[in-house]
Amino acid sequence: MKDTVAPYTTADGRQIGDVLMDMRGITLRFGGVEAIKDISFDIREGEIRAIIGPNGAGKSSMLNVISGFYNPQDGEVWFRGAKRPPMKPYQVARQGIARTFQNIALFDGMSVLDNIMTGRLTHMKSGLLAQAVWKGRAEREEVENRAVVERIIDFLEIQAIRKTPVGRLPYGLKKRVELARALAAEPKLLLLDEPMAGMNVEEKEDMSRFILDVNDEFGTTIALIEHDMGVVMDLSDRVVVMDYGRKIGDGTPSEVRNNQEVIDAYLGVAHD
Amino acid sequence: MASAASGAAPVSIPHLLARNVAQHGSKAAYREKEFGIWQSWTWSEAAAEIDALALGLLEMGANIGDHIAVSGRNRPALYWAMVAAQKIGCIPVPLYQEAAVEEIAYALEHSGARFAVVGDQEQVDKLTDASTDKITLEHIIYLDGRGLRRYDHNVMTSYADVQERGRASSRKAEMQARTDARTYDDTCVMLYTSGTTGRPKGVVLSNRNVIETSKNSSEFDHLRAGDEVLAYLPMAWVGDFIFSLGQAMWTGFCVNCPESADTMLTDLREIGPTYFFAPPRVFETQLTTVMIRMEDASKIKKRLFDHYMAIARRVGPDLLDGKPVGLMDRIRYGLGNLLIYGPLKNTLGLSRVRVGYTAGEAIGPEIFDFYRSLGINLKQLYGQTEATVFITQQPDGEVRSDTVGVPSPGVELRISDNGEVFYRSSGTFVEYYKNPESTASTKDPEGWVATGDAGFIEESTGHLRIIDRAKDVGKMADGAMFAPKYVENKLKFYPNILEAVVFGAGRDRCTAFINIDLTAVGNWAERNNIAYSSYQELSQHPQVLELVASHVNDVNASIADDPMLAGCQIHRFLVLHKELDADDGEMTRSRKVRRAVVGDKFADLIAALYDGSPEIYTETEVTYEDGRKGAIKATLVICDAVVTARRRMAAE
Numbered sequence: 001m002k003d004t005v006a007p008y009t010t011a012d013g014r015q016i017g018d019v020l021m022d023m024r025g026i027t028l029r030f031g032g033v034e035a036i037k038d039i040s041f042d043i044r045e046g047e048i049r050a051i052i053g054p055n056g057a058g059k060s061s062m063l064n065v066i067s068g069f070y071n072p073q074d075g076e077v078w079f080r081g082a083k084r085p086p087m088k089p090y091q092v093a094r095q096g097i098a099r100t101f102q103n104i105a106l107f108d109g110m111s112v113l114d115n116i117m118t119g120r121l122t123h124m125k126s127g128l129l130a131q132a133v134w135k136g137r138a139e140r141e142e143v144e145n146r147a148v149v150e151r152i153i154d155f156l157e158i159q160a161i162r163k164t165p166v167g168r169l170p171y172g173l174k175k176r177v178e179l180a181r182a183l184a185a186e187p188k189l190l191l192l193d194e195p196m197a198g199m200n201v202e203e204k205e206d207m208s209r210f211i212l213d214v215n216d217e218f219g220t221t222i223a224l225i226e227h228d229m230g231v232v233m234d235l236s237d238r239v240v241v242m243d244y245g246r247k248i249g250d251g252t253p254s255e256v257r258n259n260q261e262v263i264d265a266y267l268g269v270a271h272d
Numbered sequence: 273m274a275s276a277a278s279g280a281a282p283v284s285i286p287h288l289l290a291r292n293v294a295q296h297g298s299k300a301a302y303r304e305k306e307f308g309i310w311q312s313w314t315w316s317e318a319a320a321e322i323d324a325l326a327l328g329l330l331e332m333g334a335n336i337g338d339h340i341a342v343s344g345r346n347r348p349a350l351y352w353a354m355v356a357a358q359k360i361g362c363i364p365v366p367l368y369q370e371a372a373v374e375e376i377a378y379a380l381e382h383s384g385a386r387f388a389v390v391g392d393q394e395q396v397d398k399l400t401d402a403s404t405d406k407i408t409l410e411h412i413i414y415l416d417g418r419g420l421r422r423y424d425h426n427v428m429t430s431y432a433d434v435q436e437r438g439r440a441s442s443r444k445a446e447m448q449a450r451t452d453a454r455t456y457d458d459t460c461v462m463l464y465t466s467g468t469t470g471r472p473k474g475v476v477l478s479n480r481n482v483i484e485t486s487k488n489s490s491e492f493d494h495l496r497a498g499d500e501v502l503a504y505l506p507m508a509w510v511g512d513f514i515f516s517l518g519q520a521m522w523t524g525f526c527v528n529c530p531e532s533a534d535t536m537l538t539d540l541r542e543i544g545p546t547y548f549f550a551p552p553r554v555f556e557t558q559l560t561t562v563m564i565r566m567e568d569a570s571k572i573k574k575r576l577f578d579h580y581m582a583i584a585r586r587v588g589p590d591l592l593d594g595k596p597v598g599l600m601d602r603i604r605y606g607l608g609n610l611l612i613y614g615p616l617k618n619t620l621g622l623s624r625v626r627v628g629y630t631a632g633e634a635i636g637p638e639i640f641d642f643y644r645s646l647g648i649n650l651k652q653l654y655g656q657t658e659a660t661v662f663i664t665q666q667p668d669g670e671v672r673s674d675t676v677g678v679p680s681p682g683v684e685l686r687i688s689d690n691g692e693v694f695y696r697s698s699g700t701f702v703e704y705y706k707n708p709e710s711t712a713s714t715k716d717p718e719g720w721v722a723t724g725d726a727g728f729i730e731e732s733t734g735h736l737r738i739i740d741r742a743k744d745v746g747k748m749a750d751g752a753m754f755a756p757k758y759v760e761n762k763l764k765f766y767p768n769i770l771e772a773v774v775f776g777a778g779r780d781r782c783t784a785f786i787n788i789d790l791t792a793v794g795n796w797a798e799r800n801n802i803a804y805s806s807y808q809e810l811s812q813h814p815q816v817l818e819l820v821a822s823h824v825n826d827v828n829a830s831i832a833d834d835p836m837l838a839g840c841q842i843h844r845f846l847v848l849h850k851e852l853d854a855d856d857g858e859m860t861r862s863r864k865v866r867r868a869v870v871g872d873k874f875a876d877l878i879a880a881l882y883d884g885s886p887e888i889y890t891e892t893e894v895t896y897e898d899g900r901k902g903a904i905k906a907t908l909v910i911c912d913a914v915v916t917a918r919r920r921m922a923a924e
Contacts, residue, residue, distance in 0.1 A: 012422060013422040014422075113308075146308075147307065150307035150308045150309075151307060153307075153308070154306070154307055155418070157532065159308070159531045159532050159534065159535050160532065160534035160535045160538070162308060205898075213418065213419055216419070216421060216422075217418060217419075217421075
């Protein structure tokens, strides 16, 4: 299933580049349970790649493999043309992969601004002591990082809640703050785990717009898990479909939509 | 402030700008909060930005007399665009940023604008969607390029790029020649009226209109170079044009632009303007928020607040008006200022306000008195686009909630036989663009303009009192005077009532539609353990209906005191299941009810109000923000109100 398409331009004029991340024959087991069975797919630079599938298909596990939270028993992860050895999540983050979580994982007691600032951690180089004294490099770094964060706040239109503690925000805004924090890391690859779960139509439209704008404006490659088929089909360039830990489809939204196996998985057929 | 630096009297806004650069060059002229920091520009820097854009527009082929559309939220760059247009002999035409595509299309076609300077993608999209063969728009200049990367850049350019082109231009002399050629009677700006009836009209204001008005009104309120204003009201509204451009240029004060519409209240607090303007709605919202938060405050705080607010209500307005107040009361007020008023004003962002105005709609006396009792010099003015805002305003020390003040400097007033207010002033507009019939029917050859409002001048004070829109003032079946707005305003003064529409012209009795205020009533419901899941459900809740009925009964009782209007008491009313909305055409963009549209759209409900039915089932079409349509179905309860007998009958 390896495709070797050259870089190309999409119908709406976006540049899709070389393969950024290549998953080769990934298998992940928890004891006797095989969560992911020999799955291969790639994510190309600049594209929006969706992973879909029914509940329990192994989508989140797949995302956790990419983010380094799980190390697969079999298979290889290639990132930017190099094979990635088993890594801790913070090492993966340093490589330029950021993520949001299905269940929002923000610091409730901290302000929106401070939460997003934590996303800059991987970019801070001054030591603990320097940070405590807050002179020279530490101060300069803080100012630079704040400037980056403010641009993101402006981009996601959350100026009005800059100083609000996250715990006081409604769900839809929390999701946006989480996206902001992930963006603050200036990732090469952004992983979104169900960015639109539990949102109403209007919030979904807003979020979709932000995802497209992030991809367009910063050129960030995005891999997302989503349940809302309409959203997935509208947003993504290519879709991987998983069911019971297996890959049952891979291709453009229209290809996937007409794939019999995918239709069966979603509409349901008798399994033996 | 006498004349321009050059010695000649300034005859246009660009001339005023040059004078300000000479006099206050290094002082802050504009500020805008961006990326969490207040960025500022001095008069010299602003002038350089304006020059760059003006030259850029010149290079792009803007001709003398061209209209240049401007649309977006309040940003310094857009104010500069208006001045830049004037520098090269063009006429700025600010448009409402929230206007629907058809409205924009109409304005573009009518004005024949070739260039538009806009804020962001949203505005660009609207202009693009509005394009038809009749529209002459050639090029869009945008400020924020986000999302526009893949648009057709043959027809649009970024603001910065245009300025870049301007900086490289060698046609500075040509620009200066165009600026110098402006006369006092050239057009300064064209503004579209919001149009409670029919198509919007393009009101042409000359340099004379704008500069004379700015000068007179600035002197009236002793505005000065050190003042600060927050520019947050629509740029297409004449008020904003005069406050943020006319008066700012005349006196040289600093214009501050908020970060976004949502942050306006925070930004207000940070800037602490000295000169502040807001429609009653803003003051109402602020007061409602304060009251709701006080309801939730601890008992001690609440009692402290109530105690000192009672003192403020008693002595605050007198102190502000400079009337004699006893020593003990002064001490009590001083203590209150330390404990309550000062911190409260600071929270509201009104600590430094020297002159505050409210206009556009009548403000509730309770709301008005609340702010004045805190020591905020809030005043009322009465005006319209055709008058370059000012017709009457309240001088310091003569402020009351039921009048709109004395004629502004340079304004003559006349009341016609049927009670309509006429004015004539140096601010009187030149004409409606491409509409001589309307011009002729509004402005007579001697320059008197009909306001369309009915009112009278109080003999004892010389203050003007407005009763209602002249065309809305009608007769009921028995010949009694019918003034719906008067009654509606009384209803709207209750925080729970957002909007009211009263019917009764040609009928034997009055009835009303009521819109509840979701914030106020929602909070009340929460405190009273009333469960509801939607606006519609809340609006029809029996206890809510009771609450509204009590307000209507109070209003009836107060109307009964006025022998002229006692017939306007409300006999039956219903609470509407949806908010009246500009998107549905029920209100204008400046949130004034379109009586005729409401009357047509809800004809079934009006019929039910008069035929005695206890409830009515109805289906209403609604338009969502994105333009899609849907329908709301509801059964509305019709309530009877208590009508108070006329007092004079009791006296007989």
